[in-house]
Amino acid sequence: MSTQRVAHRYASALLALTGEQKKPDAVAADLRTVLNAVEASRELRAVLASPVISTEKKRAVVRDLFKKKVGDLALLYMDSIVLKGREGLLHDILKAYFVLRDEQLGIARVTVTAAAELSAKQEKELQKQLEAMTGKSVELTVTVDPAVKGGFIARVGDTVLDASVKRQLELLKQRLTQGTFTN
Template sequence: MSNLRIARRYAEAVMDLAAERDQMDRLGRDLELLQQAIKESREFVAFLKSPVISKEKKQAVLAELFRSRVSDETISFLNLLTAKSREDVLPETIEEFFRLRDERQGIVGVEVRAASELTPDQRQGIQRRFEAITQKKIRIAFVADARVCGGFVAKVGDTVYDGSVRRQLELLRERFVEEIGSSRSVN
């Protein structure tokens, strides 16, 4: 079974439990904290994925690191992942949790890539535009990406909206090629 399928199963299970106990917001905050630790520390990720460190040691370290910062349910969830030797799928499980939560709440995820940091006004304008396009509430992530040549590229689910200067130039080139081709066929 693929890691994504495994992660989805754990995410669904922990989400159902949190919903049943009316702890969805708390779990979301806990998982954001864990996600931040994963993003900021390669050592933490290596620790999670290490086959050399025993399950018991991992459980003790995770409890020591997070007990005062997350709920007992989250510690139990981490212990379950560790006991089942699935702590390596924690990053994917967290991503799946947020994706499923947004889906259940009717929130659409949007990723916007721009060559440089956007101003607050630009961010608000883009957010309003995509809320109008999707007719849903959106959760938007802005990413500075030097590969984008002016403008921005946005991904909404499987759909890409390319408003970059590079794409506009490509479209212009295609139109010129078509016009040149059609003018040659007329002559």
């Protein structure tokens, strides 16, 4: 079975498990803490992926790192992942979990790259437009890149909405060089 399918199955089971809890948002916050730590620490990823390090040592590392930072459910889940020999997939499992959770809650995470900093009013208006377009509640992450030259580029999953001046200039150049430009 492919690693993506395995990660998806573990993520589905985790989503079902967290849905049964009294405070699923608290568990999700714990899992976000774990995901951030895994993404931030190359050493942690190396320890988890290493076939040389014993299962017991990996369990001890996970317990020591997270026992004061996350709740019991997240800790037990990570422990079971290590016991089953799937610790190398922890990052993929957690990423898949948050994708499934967002789908379940009707949330679209949108990354917007703009030429300049957006005002609060512009962000709110853009969020409203993207919510109308996606039919979901939108959570924006805005970054600034002067190479965009104006406008913005929005990424929702695999979909890219390119409303940048740079893209418009590229299209104009393409039309002019192909001789397809008409008034």
